[in-house]
Amino acid sequence: MEYSEVLNRARELVHEKCKVCKECNGVVCKGQVPGVGGKGSGSSFIRNWQKIQDVKINLDTIIEESPIDTSIELFGQKFTYPVFAAPIGAVGLNYSPALDDFEYTKAIIGGCKEAGVIGFTGDGVKDEFYDLPLQVVKENNGHGIPTIKPWKKEEIIAKIKKAEENGAPAVAMDIDAAGLVTLALLGKPVGTKSIEDLKEIISSTKLPVILKGVMTVEGAKKALKAGAYGIVVSNHGGRVLDHTPATIEVLPAIADAVKGRMKIFVDGGFRTGLDIFKAIALGADAVLIGRPYAVAAYGGGAEGVKVYTEKIGNELKETMIMAGCHNLADIKRDRVFL
Numbered sequence: 001m002e003y004s005e006v007l008n009r010a011r012e013l014v015h016e017k018c019k020v021c022k023e024c025n026g027v028v029c030k031g032q033v034p035g036v037g038g039k040g041s042g043s044s045f046i047r048n049w050q051k052i053q054d055v056k057i058n059l060d061t062i063i064e065e066s067p068i069d070t071s072i073e074l075f076g077q078k079f080t081y082p083v084f085a086a087p088i089g090a091v092g093l094n095y096s097p098a099l100d101d102f103e104y105t106k107a108i109i110g111g112c113k114e115a116g117v118i119g120f121t122g123d124g125v126k127d128e129f130y131d132l133p134l135q136v137v138k139e140n141n142g143h144g145i146p147t148i149k150p151w152k153k154e155e156i157i158a159k160i161k162k163a164e165e166n167g168a169p170a171v172a173m174d175i176d177a178a179g180l181v182t183l184a185l186l187g188k189p190v191g192t193k194s195i196e197d198l199k200e201i202i203s204s205t206k207l208p209v210i211l212k213g214v215m216t217v218e219g220a221k222k223a224l225k226a227g228a229y230g231i232v233v234s235n236h237g238g239r240v241l242d243h244t245p246a247t248i249e250v251l252p253a254i255a256d257a258v259k260g261r262m263k264i265f266v267d268g269g270f271r272t273g274l275d276i277f278k279a280i281a282l283g284a285d286a287v288l289i290g291r292p293y294a295v296a297a298y299g300g301g302a303e304g305v306k307v308y309t310e311k312i313g314n315e316l317k318e319t320m321i322m323a324g325c326h327n328l329a330d331i332k333r334d335r336v337f338l
């Protein structure tokens, strides 16, 4: 299956909510939440994408020839590329009922597994929004990272236990969903968490815990203090707060503060292998991608997800050759031009 075919098929299925634009940059869909856009003016999503375009790559091919290694090790597992599918919840509502959360997760987890990477799964107001994706993780021998909303502590801890029982290698929590009043209106309040709350949650499990939705140096230091395995530098794809900086803008200072002491993931507007290269150069260990993975899952199921992953993986490889890098550790800050 060609990637162009994946995009065309997706367009037919999701066109009411997502136009599958040539550049997935948040302009056409701005303000559409529910839907696929960024909140309010859409500026947080738009800026995420725009600021990545502003980073340029330094070309240098005067280096000995040797094999290019794009692999990364996390939670004791080796992945082919430093790229992961971000959690996308309530796909029926946000994209199209052509897939429900179960079928969607099957496409994401199956395709990621075949391409040698891993996908994060979502959570929501109904138990099934967490349980069905988790069932897919179990059916794939634990190949998936459940992402839990910042519910009350007891519920988070119970959901982490379920993740352990189903063989997940790690869990994540989208702490930046703390302000989602829609969930409270539906009778399931979420809320902010103190360092003490997070310590209690993190120490309830042996699984590595990733905190998703950190946008400041101070926030990263607090996550480290709480014992997190890693953070996702993320503004939830611009869906939780209007007028944030772009994730690529805040990444370098966060990396300066905590790199090497915890894993740093980043997401928001990353689309291509060149974008992944830029993220790693500016301090990320790995990148999460949201909307393009959703389009790939609608357009081609697990195969679409695999095709997209391999496409951006090859782009990363090509970029590494052109910038004189043999492995991810070679992708240092001096490889980009700001």
Ligand SMILES: Cc1cc2nc3c(=O)[nH]c(=O)nc-3n(C[C@H](O)[C@H](O)[C@H](O)COP(=O)(O)O)c2cc1C
Pocket: 035, 036, 037, 048, 086, 087, 088, 089, 090, 094, 095, 122, 123, 147, 174, 212, 234, 235, 236, 237, 238, 239, 267, 268, 269, 270, 288, 289, 290, 291, 292
């Ligand atoms: C429709 C939609 C639903 C999402 N649902 C969730 C979710 O349930 N949990 C979560 O942690 N993040 C969720 N996100 C945010 C993504 O995980 C990710 O942070 C964001 O999409 C990254 O930006 P990108 O789409 O520009 O790559 C959602 C994003 C979209 C577009």
